[in-house]
Amino acid sequence: MMRGAPTAATARAAESSVEIVSGERLLRAVVHLPSHEPPRAALVFVHPFAEEKKCSHRVFVEMARAAAVAGCAALRFDFSGCGDSSGTFPEADLGAWRRDLRAAFRYARERLGAKRLGLLGLRLGAALAAELAEEELELACLALWEPVVEGERYLTLTMRRSVMRRRLTAHEGGVELDEEGEEEDEAAEIDFDGYLVSREMQEQIAEVDLLDEPKAYPGPTLVLNLSGRAKVSPAMAKLASQYVSGEALPVRQEPIWSTVGLVDAGPTIGATMSWLTRALGV
């Protein structure tokens, strides 16, 4: 074997658990480092909301590992009240999550040894990543996987999906809706498939609107539209057009954020890695 050639062992990225301080909260995170140093770039992963985080966890792990093997460090962290981070989910609000994301971004900048930093987000996480990109104009790249573009519609659809699931599985022993369960609109908290979401969080999510105006972030921006359709949806196309260097791609991929069980995320990861290669040269 040629000296210095990567073997299966050396090509494997190193992974370690770290803690990130965000105000009074402690965020748990995992760092994926490539086998050679310094990393060519680093990506901060921004996870989606509630059940969508759980469903997509494995896909994020696989994407982070693929990035690390290609020489790009990755930081996956849990927002306050999620995963292993401190706090509780019902206490969570988007203000705290925005602070968490900034703390994770600072950590990546100061600790991962990469000169170029990018953001990769899914669903509501993509919306938060897009917001941060408007502040961090030096960002090397921005990857948005099926971003939530209109928070109010996102809330409506998420609640409806929950209702559909309960109604359609009631005949299989699922939970029947009672009148009280269908009158949650005025409650202080709503139940998102078992996640109690505060009224404040609902209002903050409803205010999310990525389509409102042209974006200042000038760097390479990828909008991945994940669905069974062959063409990009009008909303995703419009979002990409608002970026100076925006590109929307359709990826034939089942919904990785709502599918329970293992999902072959190869199409999504493959499309993202190809784009990263073009955008960052990783």
Next chain:
Amino acid sequence: MSDAALRERVKELVVECLFLDVAPSSINDDDNLMEVHGVDSVNLFEIVVALEEDYGISFEDEDFDVETFSTVTSIAALVERKQAEA
């Protein structure tokens, strides 16, 4: 849109949302989508959203029951009813 065209569009959406490698025309109008093609609440949700976007209609919570979404025929009937109400 004719009734036949609507049914074909529903079949196309079933194929797209279930990632089936079959021609839409191979789905029979009265196939039980859950039993024959494995439709579940996750991909049914995707079909519903696509129908709303394509036809400019809006479903209500009470529309979602097993019978209404059991076949191409029953889904097309619901879409027609919603279009008439709009």
